[in-house]
Structures are given as C-alpha cells and as structure tokens.
Amino acid sequence: MKYDFSAVEQKWQKKWEDEGVFHAQDNSDKPKFYGLVEFPYPSGAGMHVGHIKAYSGLEVISRKRRMQGYNVLFPIGFDAYGLPTENYAIKTGIHPRKVTDMNIEKFSSQLKKVGFSFDWTRVVDTTEESYYKWTQWIFLKMFENGLVFRDKTLVNYCPSCKVVLSNEDSQGGKCDICHSDIVQKSKDVWYLRITEYADKLLQGLDKVDYLPNIKLQQVNWIGKSTGAFVNFEIDGTDEKMKIYTTRPDTLFGVTFMVMAPEHPLIDKYADKIGNMDEIEAYRAECAKKTEFERTQLVKDKTGVCIDGFEAINPVNGKKIPIYISDYVMMGYGTGAIMAVPAHDQRDYEFAKKFGIDIIEVIKGGDISVEAYTGDGEMVNSDFLNGFTKKAESIEKMVEVLQEKGVGEKGVQYKMKDWAFNRQRYWGEPIPVVHCEKCGIVPVPYEELPLRLPEVDNFQPGSDGESPLAKIDSFVNCSCPKCGAPAKRETDTMPQWAGSSWYFLRYIDPHNTEAFADMDKLKYWGPIDWYNGGMEHVTRHLIYSRFWHKFLYDIGVVPFDEPYSKRTAQGLILGPDGEKMSKSKGNVVDPNEVVDALGADVLRTYVLFMGDYEKAAPWSESSVKGCKRFIDRIWNLLEIVKDGEDYSKELETSFHKTIKKVSEDIENMKFNTAIATLMTLLNEIYEVGSITKGELKTFVKLLDPFAPHVAEEVWAQLGGEGLLAVAQWPEFDEAKTVDATIEVPVQICGKLRATITIAKDSSAEDAIAAAKADAKVQEFLDGKNIIKEIYVPGKIINIVAK
RNA sequence: GCGGGUGUGGCGGAAUUGGCAGACGCACUAGACUUAGGAUCUAGCGGAGUGAUCUGUGCAGGUUCAAGUCCUGUCACCCGCACCA
Numbered sequence: 001m002k003y004d005f006s007a008v009e010q011k012w013q014k015k016w017e018d019e020g021v022f023h024a025q026d027n028s029d030k031p032k033f034y035g036l037v038e039f040p041y042p043s044g045a046g047m048h049v050g051h052i053k054a055y056s057g058l059e060v061i062s063r064k065r066r067m068q069g070y071n072v073l074f075p076i077g078f079d080a081y082g083l084p085t086e087n088y089a090i091k092t093g094i095h096p097r098k099v100t101d102m103n104i105e106k107f108s109s110q111l112k113k114v115g116f117s118f119d120w121t122r123v124v125d126t127t128e129e130s131y132y133k134w135t136q137w138i139f140l141k142m143f144e145n146g147l148v149f150r151d152k153t154l155v156n157y158c159p160s161c162k163v164v165l166s167n168e169d170s171q172g173g174k175c176d177i178c179h180s181d182i183v184q185k186s187k188d189v190w191y192l193r194i195t196e197y198a199d200k201l202l203q204g205l206d207k208v209d210y211l212p213n214i215k216l217q218q219v220n221w222i223g224k225s226t227g228a229f230v231n232f233e234i235d236g237t238d239e240k241m242k243i244y245t246t247r248p249d250t251l252f253g254v255t256f257m258v259m260a261p262e263h264p265l266i267d268k269y270a271d272k273i274g275n276m277d278e279i280e281a282y283r284a285e286c287a288k289k290t291e292f293e294r295t296q297l298v299k300d301k302t303g304v305c306i307d308g309f310e311a312i313n314p315v316n317g318k319k320i321p322i323y324i325s326d327y328v329m330m331g332y333g334t335g336a337i338m339a340v341p342a343h344d345q346r347d348y349e350f351a352k353k354f355g356i357d358i359i360e361v362i363k364g365g366d367i368s369v370e371a372y373t374g375d376g377e378m379v380n381s382d383f384l385n386g387f388t389k390k391a392e393s394i395e396k397m398v399e400v401l402q403e404k405g406v407g408e409k410g411v412q413y414k415m416k417d418w419a420f421n422r423q424r425y426w427g428e429p430i431p432v433v434h435c436e437k438c439g440i441v442p443v444p445y446e447e448l449p450l451r452l453p454e455v456d457n458f459q460p461g462s463d464g465e466s467p468l469a470k471i472d473s474f475v476n477c478s479c480p481k482c483g484a485p486a487k488r489e490t491d492t493m494p495q496w497a498g499s500s501w502y503f504l505r506y507i508d509p510h511n512t513e514a515f516a517d518m519d520k521l522k523y524w525g526p527i528d529w530y531n532g533g534m535e536h537v538t539r540h541l542i543y544s545r546f547w548h549k550f551l552y553d554i555g556v557v558p559f560d561e562p563y564s565k566r567t568a569q570g571l572i573l574g575p576d577g578e579k580m581s582k583s584k585g586n587v588v589d590p591n592e593v594v595d596a597l598g599a600d601v602l603r604t605y606v607l608f609m610g611d612y613e614k615a616a617p618w619s620e621s622s623v624k625g626c627k628r629f630i631d632r633i634w635n636l637l638e639i640v641k642d643g644e645d646y647s648k649e650l651e652t653s654f655h656k657t658i659k660k661v662s663e664d665i666e667n668m669k670f671n672t673a674i675a676t677l678m679t680l681l682n683e684i685y686e687v688g689s690i691t692k693g694e695l696k697t698f699v700k701l702l703d704p705f706a707p708h709v710a711e712e713v714w715a716q717l718g719g720e721g722l723l724a725v726a727q728w729p730e731f732d733e734a735k736t737v738d739a740t741i742e743v744p745v746q747i748c749g750k751l752r753a754t755i756t757i758a759k760d761s762s763a764e765d766a767i768a769a770a771k772a773d774a775k776v777q778e779f780l781d782g783k784n785i786i787k788e789i790y791v792p793g794k795i796i797n798i799v800a801k
Numbered sequence: 802g803c804g805g806g807u808g809u810g811g812c813g814g815a816a817u818u819g820g821c822a823g824a825c826g827c828a829c830u831a832g833a834c835u836u837a838g839g840a841u842c843u844a845g846c847g848g849a850g851u852g853a854u855c856u857g858u859g860c861a862g863g864u865u866c867a868a869g870u871c872c873u874g875u876c877a878c879c880c881g882c883a884c885c886a
Contacts, residue, residue, distance in 0.1 A: 172882090
C-alpha cells in the first residue's frame with residue numbers, strides 16, 4: 001500500500017490541535033522545560049527552508065522532552081514591526097497593519113503544515129496594542145530609572161532608508177537593511193544607556209551555557225579594556241587634555257599627541273590656533289570619507305599639526321606637539337591619545353610620515369623597522385627603568401600618576417549606547433512629550449498604549465523626519481505635567497525593541513495587568529534552551545539580555561539571565577553552495593517540498609543534511625533519500641509480527657539505537673541520530689520481520705523527527721493514546737553490547753585479520769585467540785614477538801620482528 | 802592586522818576523542834522485476850593492481866605498538882571584529 005503522506009499529515013495535525021497536546025500547562029507537577037526559538041519576521045516572501053531548520057532543532061528536543069514527561073513550553077510568535085513591511089506599504093499603498101496580518105496568516109499556515117509542536121494559544125505579535133503597550137511600559141521604566149537620554153551627536157545614518165541606526169545595525173559601515181554606505185550625521189537621538197550594563201552583560205556570561213563562539217563574540221563586542229586616564233596640561237592655558245591609554249607604562253616614550261578631528265577642544269580654542277584654515281580643510285576631507293575608505297587607507301596616515309599649542313608630559317615636563325588625525329576616533333576613549341611611536345604601530349607610521357622622534361622605552365624590538373609591542377626591560381623611563389613585567393610597570397606608573405593627581409585607572413568599552421529611535425512609521429511610538437516648560441515628560445503609565453495613529457502617507461520626510469510628524473492630531477497634545485500645549489515625540493522605536501522581551505510575554509500572553517505574572521515567571525523562567533542564528537549574537541542577544549537585566553534590577557522578573565543555554569544553527573545554502581537569496585534565484589520554498597514529498601521528509605532532511613551548527617547546501621536529490629526512509633518505515637507494517645518483546649536478532653541493536661538517538665538529540669547531533677535510525681531500519685529489513693513491540697519503540701524514536709508517519713504507524717499498531725505523549729523508550733546499558741564481538745588484529749600496526757571473541761575476554765585469551773588465527777600465524781612466522789597489546793573490545797596489536 | 806573555525810571519496814557528511822578511515826545518505830555501475838520509469842529490490846562503489854598486497858584524511862616533518870585525531874612548521878578557505886589607543 002502506497003503511503004499517502006498528505007492525508008496522514010493533515011489528519012494528525014488536526015488531531016494534535018483538537019486535543020491540545022502541545023499546550024503548556026501553567027500548573028503542573030511535572031518538571032518544566034522552556035524551549036525557545038527566535039520568532040520570525042513575517043516578510044511577504046513567506047518562509048524559507050532556513051526557518052524550518054532553525055525551528056526543527058528545538059522542535060525535536062521539545063517533542064522528546066514531552067515524551068520524557070516534561071511540561072513543555074515551546075511557543076511561537078511574530079516580530080512584525082520593521083522596515084520591509086513599511087517599504088512594501090509605501091510601494092503598494094496597503095496599510096502595514098493589513099500587510100502584517102496577511103503575512104502572519106501566511107507564516108502560521110506554513111508553520112502548521114510542517115507539524116511543529118508549537119503552543120498556538122500563546123502566539124504573540126509585537127505590533128498588537130496588548131503587546132506594545134508593555135514594550136512602551138518597559139521604556140518608561142527605563143526612562144524613570146535614568147537609562148534613557150537624548151543627545152545631539154554624530155550618528156550612523158542611512159541616506160537610503162532615511163533612518164538613524166545603532167552601532168549594532170551598521171556593522172561594517174553598511175546599513176543592515178539595504179546595505180548602503182552609512183554616513184555620519186549630527187542629530188538629536190534617543191539613547192538607551194546599555195553601556196551602564198556592560199559589566200553585568202560580561203559577567204553574566206560566566207554562569208550561562210552558551211556555545212563558546214557565541215560567548216566570545218559577545219565578549220568582543222562589549223570590548224572591555226583596562227588602562228588609565230591621563231591628563232596632559234596644554235601649555236599656556238588652564239586646559240587639560242584627557243587621554244585614555246592601555247599602556248601608561250610607556251608614558252616616557254610619548255613624542256606627540258593626537259586628537260580626533262571632531263574633538264571639541266579645537267573649536268573651543270579656534271581663535272588661538274594658528275592654522276585653523278588648514279584644520280578646517282582637513283576636517284572637511286575626513287567627513288567626506290566613507291567608513292569603507294577610512295578602513296582601506298589604514299596604512300596611509302594623514303593629519304595636521306595644531307599650530308600654537310603644545311602638551312606637557314606630566315611625568316617629565318617635556319613639551320610635545322599636538323596633531324589631529326582621523327585614525328583617532330571621537331567615539332572611543334576620550335577622543336584623544338598620547339602617541340608612543342616606538343611601541344604602537346599606528347603611532348609609528350604616523351611618526352615616520354611626519355618625521356617625529358621615536359623613543360624606545362621597552363627593550364626587545366628593533367624600532368628602526370617597526371613598533372615593538374611585546375614585553376621587555378624598561379629603559380629611558382626614569383623610575384621605571386629596570387622593570388621587566390608589564391603589569392608591574394603599569395601599576396607603578398598609575399601609582400605615580402595618582403600621587404601627582406594627573407591620572408587614574410580607567411576602563412573602556414567598545415560597545416556604545418544604543419541609538420534607540422527611528423524616523424519611521426511602523427514601530428512603537430516613543431511615549432514621551434516635549435513641553436516648553438517641563439522639557440521631556442513621559443506619557444503617564446495609565447495612558448498606555450500610546451497608539452500608532454493612522455496616516456495616509458508612510459513616506460519618511462526628506463529631512464529625516466518621521467511620518468508621524470505630519471499628523472497634527474498626534475503631535476499636538478497637552479503636557480501631562482503642567483497641562484500646557486506640548487508636542488509628542490514622533491520617532492518610533494527600532495525593530496529590536498519588541499524582540500527584547502517577547503520570551504517573557506509567552507509565559508503569560510493574555511495578562512492585562514502586567515507584562516507577565518510573577519508566579520508564572522518564577523515557574524517558567526529562565527529559558528532552558530534558546531536556539532537561533534549567529535547573526536543575532538551581537539544584537540538581539542545583547543539587547544534582550546540588557547532589557548532583562550534591567551527588569552531584574554527593578555524587581556519585576558525573578559531571574560537575572562534570561563537564557564540558560566544558547567545554541568545556533570548553520571545556514572542552509574542554495575544548491576549552488578551560495579547563500580540563498582531572491583536575487584540569485586536559489587531559494588528553496590518549504591511549501592513546495594511539503595506538497596511534493598511531505599512534511600516528515602522536509603523535517604528529516606533539514607536535520608540530516610549535515611552538522612546542525614554548520615552551513616550545508618541544499619540538494620534536490622538528497623531529499624529523496626529521506627523520502628525513501630519515510631516510505632520504508634511505512635512499509636514496515638507489512639513485515640510486522642505479533643509480540644511485544646525484542647527479538648533475539650534485534651535486541652542489542654535496539655538498545656544501542658535508543659542510547660545513541662537519545663544522546664545525539666541532546667547534543668544536537670541530529671544527522672547521526674537519523675543515520676542511526678536508518679542503520680537500524682536496514683538491519684530490520686535484513687532480518688525480514690519486526691515485532692509490534694519493536695516497531696512501537698522504533699516510531700517513538702522517530703517521532704521527534706517525523707511525527708506524522710510515526711503517529712500513523714503507532715495508531716495502526718493499536719498504540720495507546722497519542723504517540724506525541726507516549727513514553728520515551730529506555731535502554732539497558734548492559735544490553736548495548738553484543739555477547740561476542742569482532743576484534744581487529746594488527747601486526748606491526750597493519751590490519752591482518754579479524755577474530756570473534758567473547759566481549760569480556762581477558763587479554764591473554766584474546767591474544768591467544770588472535771595467535772590461533774591462520775592468517776595471523778602466517779604473518780608471525782619466523783618472527784620474534786616484541787610486544788602484545790589488547791585494548792579491551794577495541795583492537796589487538798602484535799609487534800614482531 | 803586581531804580573534805574564532807574548517808580542510809576526509811564524484812557530492813553532503815561519519816569516526817565511541819589515540820584503536821578496522823569513509824557510518825548514513827546522494828550520485829554512479831551491473832543485475833532483477835517492469836510495455837515504460839526520475840518507482841522498487843539485489844550486488845558493487847576512495848585510488849592502483851588479475852591477485853596476495855600496496856596506498857590514502859590540504860602539505861612537510863615528529864611523537865606512538867597504533868595518528869583524520871596529539872606536537873612543530875606550512876598552505877588554502879570560511880566567519881566575526883577591525884586605525885578600540
């Protein structure tokens with residue numbers, strides 16, 4: 001009988017939904033398991049096989065957990081605010097609300113077709129009022145606690161999207177959405193003080209189980225460095241030039257200073273600077289350079305010496321020239337550095353180009369060739385001469401600086417505060433009011449949600465102004481504090497806002513009194529296992545940990561790290577080995593695979609195609625292998641015989657398989673788990689029959705991967721209840737090893753024979769058995785045995801000359 | 802430049818962490834059943850050789866009874882960050 005996958009899959013999907021087997025219970029004596037996958041952005045293009053792979057990992061684990069008796073929360077939702085929807089709305093004139101609803105509908109039906117065991121009663125949509133009300137609430141709490149501020153600074157601006165971007169959203173100098181070059185623009189921007197949490201975000205990593213490369217990327221992104229701040233007097237003024245350095249021990253080697261071109265001291269003393277024209281020209285030149293050009297010209301240092309000012313080295317009183325150069329950034333440290341050309345390659349290149357002295361203070365390199373950044377004995381350094389350990393000389397120098405009152409220990413982070421507003425329509429309105437008298441006033445909590453108003457035109461203003469600014473009825477309001485006429489903030493929050501706390505809402509999605517009930521948070525938190533893409537490690541993961549830690553600090557969540565464990569899946573590449581993209585035309589549509597071959601085949605294939613954590617290309621023909629696998633399982637019903645016990649021929653294989661599949665799932669080694677099931681299937685066909693009990697065990701092991709065919713076979717065998725909640729099979733360690741084993745015999749490290757011995761044979765017996773083998777005797781003939789090795793159960797090696 | 806990772810058949814990938822390299826799947830070859838097959842089944846399938854056997858995990862050395870796995874050097878590719886002071 002041919003397997004009608006389409007009818008079978010629909011039948012069980014309906015049954016699961018009708019019986020609510022995947023609904024998480026808020027009150028349960030069972031142990032809990034909260035498995036989380038990154039909720040999708042519902043784009044118009046529909047789902048991608050990459051989504052299927054991303055969700056299949058924890059799908060398998062969640063299904064296994066249910067069968068192991070856990071109360072499982074495995075939710076799904078939609079991260080629906082964002083630019084693609086808005087751009088689509090601009091193009092078509094269809095309201096983003098409508099577009100979003102259509103896309104969510106499309107995604108939901110696709111997800112259901114694959115048979116994922118999500119709890120559909122807990123779906124969240126970040127664009128719904130009942131959801132974004134709480135996003136705004138958290139924002140106001142941050143405001144209340146001083147974590148929100150407004151500042152006019154140079155920001156990353158995408159001229160194509162007409163929007164300000166955070167540092168995280170403009171990595172590599174490219175816009176994350178449209179990949180245009182980012183420009184720097186001076187603008188009033190809302191910031192979240194994420195840097196205040198830099199240390200907590202760093203320290204929290206110690207107690208969570210994230211993949212090592214994920215932790216490392218977070219550590220690098222936060223970019224903590226320790227060093228010192230040093231104040232250099234500027235000759236002839238009361239001004240001090242503050243710099244940050246990680247190498248205060250090289251202070252005697254300073255031969256010049258460098259400021260960022262935008263440094264405010266330049267403007268302050270503009271009228272006393274002799275060559276202001278030259279400086280202005282240089283500044284203009286720098287502003288023109290894109291990020292790309294700046295990095296391409298790394299080796300070619302440029303700059304201008306400030307005429308009329310010199311700094312004074314605080315440890316030896318030497319006067320040193322001050323330059324401006326774009327190799328010093330305003331956004332890191334103090335925007336100014338002390339340059340030690342002998343021991344910093346960038347300073348070295350600058351000094352060479354401008355003919356500045358190079359003074360060696362650490363022995364060990366050849367400063368006529370390049371800067372020396374290694375350790376060595378200190379020289380030319382007064383009280384530091386003779387020191388050989390970096391840590392000690394730094395400590396001594398900081399001590400001296402502190403005594404003189406010209407410096408102190410300091411810490412710096414690469415991470416910057418989070419630019420939090422976007423000049424766009426489709427996002428959460430920032431709930432504050434600008435009042436002439438009172439300044440910035442938060443919208444009162446009881447007025448939340450602050451609803452997104454209707455507009456006719458979603459196009460952002462050409463001056464980088466939000467479309468909301470055009471809606472007078474929205475903009476004009478009265479100040480909540482003094483009642484005077486005031487104006488609303490018209491910018492919206494970035495896409496990352498809603499996703500920074502969605503995992504908390506799943507715990508209590510319909511609560512109208514709070515974003516989630518404390519008791520429920522205590523029961524479900526923290527998330528036991530979170531899987532998602534590597535591309536979110538330096539954004540979503542950092543942002544959401546920050547929000548969560550803040551919520552913990554104000555006492556509204558009971559655990560301080562949201563995710564106990566974090567893993568990441570690898571990409572599915574197109575059949576051509578390239579990253580899938582519409583423009584390359586190599587995108588595989590999961591719907592087509594489900595329609596042609598079935599959901600079980602799709603699910604099995606995305607996990608079988610390779611190591612879950614690595615990228616692997618899609619192969620049209622390999623999918624068929626999984627189709628055969630599913631069909632062959634179905635066909636087992638033709639060779640099934642009565643009996644609940646294991647048969648003699650297959651007992652060991654079953655115990656081995658249960659062990660291997662159980663362990664592989666825990667380690668996300670899904671490809672080898674499926675391979676093991678395939679091996680067992682081959683063995684069953686070799687034996688020619690299978691007992692009912694064996695087949696039941698087989699489909700239990702199969703259920704997480706291919707639940708539809710598994711459920712159908714289970715039902716045909718008369719299995720009790722739904723397989724989805726049947727008990728996960730157990731194995732007996734003692735029965736995972738055959739009574740007799742095959743052991744390879746090597747002579748001088750070369751394989752010469754294979755012998756069969758009892759599994760617990762002694763070394764003597766094993767070697768004696770090996771020597772009795774005709775082939776072995778042939779090779780040992782006329783030789784002296786030097787050494788005999790038996791690794792129990794593994795191998796015999798006889799060394800002879 | 803810094804940090805991390807990966808190199809194994811025609812292809813995707815296995816290898817209990819030092820113990821039979823190539824599990825499992827695809828593709829391919831031969832055969833069976835078919836009017837036919839992009840269906841199914843059987844057998845074969847790293848390379849060389851009729852064979853016993855030899856050889857083989859990017860490359861060159863080394864340690865070991867034994868190396869894909871450990872050590873030294875080297876090459877290539879991928880990912881992340883990037884003038885971070």
